[in-house]
Amino acid sequence: MTADIQTRFARDTAQHEMTVLHTNGLYRHLRFKNPTNFAYWFDLITWPGCLTIRGDLGDSYTFSRLPDMFEFFRGKQINAHYWAEKLDTGRNSAKEYSEDLFRQLVTEHVAGAIRHSDAPRGIGKAVRAEILDQDLTVEAEARDLLEDFRYQGFEFHDIWEWSFSDYTRQFLWACHAIQWGIAQYDARPASSSEAAAVARLRTAWQSARKRAAHASASMPQCPTCGASCTNRTHDRVYREQGY
Template identity: 35%
Template sequence: MTEYEPTQEQFEQDVANWGMETLLDTGLYRHLRFRMSSGGFRWFDIVTWPGKLVITGDCETYTFARLEDMFEFFRSSGRSINPGYWQEKICDGSDRARDFDWDRFCAEALAEFDSATANETDEERRATARRDLEDELDEADPDKFGAIQFLRNYQYRPDGYQEPAYFWFDLSESPPDGEGWNYHYIWCCRAIAWAIEQYDAQKVKAP
């Protein structure tokens, strides 16, 4: 199973001493608050009405829309989370679920080089080419636009090397993009699954 950051273990440590307060629970209209049982400033709310679920508080705010009862939608995954599918249901800016990281981009670029040159028999030439790529990455603008420009422009062609270049990035395939799940989005996904679990457990206990 794919692991995401924060991990389930990390999330459970965050909420180990948290409890649930029911502010509203009328059919599909719910307002649940989660925070440390002893008080404190960290908290998040889950609010639902027909067709919508909002998570907000000391985390990002996301609004999801899919089924009339959004608890049913998220409950179908149990404790597991499905960031990609759930992202499609965000209706207040789904692009916020992912972000760009320059270090991730550099690691992906070097990994693509390693894969593309795996059959190179001249190890000295391969090592020199890799150092060139590392040096050029160090000099590039460390942001998403810089990454795009780098992919478009980078070629390594050692002295005397004929066409085509020894290495370049094939933009027609799946080039490095440095994109990954936003940490706070994953935290919110875990929080929703956990919150519904707490809600269901309290319902079972109710007389």
């Protein structure tokens, strides 16, 4: 589906132009749109540690990972699974039931059973007639078909463990938009002062994280809760350890 989305994205944004609404180090606000209409416009907004994409794409997404999130997304490959892990709303927020994935998993499962001689003759035809040829647009109804299927002793087990969720087209489109938008931004001439501002903010961010990590590591491991803590109910333990 990623290749299909890439083609769709290229078509949707063929006439898009970039407008830099704001840029100050790691604080950026970029807009991409067709100058003649608002179809498929989108904004990329960054601040230290975060990037948000919003616009005419259905949903907005905010990612958190590196001080400069442009560094996180730069490249030529779309890594939807890894990127989704950095969503503030969690990876599953970028997924939905996929009929295509349902058909794929059922077909692969049956093919595997046939290959290992764990299925009776005619199983493929039966599965197609009773499941794959049915309306599978609603996940609950599709799962019911799997649960109820019986054919000469063959049935599907542990259906509750099967996941038929895949990344939404909107999310994959957004992934392409982010990477493409960053490439457009990088292609423009950047002033030396802008590059210096980004470097200063990145260094400040990294220094702050190191100080926080050092402060946490300097705390003793509390025997009561098994971690560094300042819980006053554990104060006696700390006094005994000399803190």
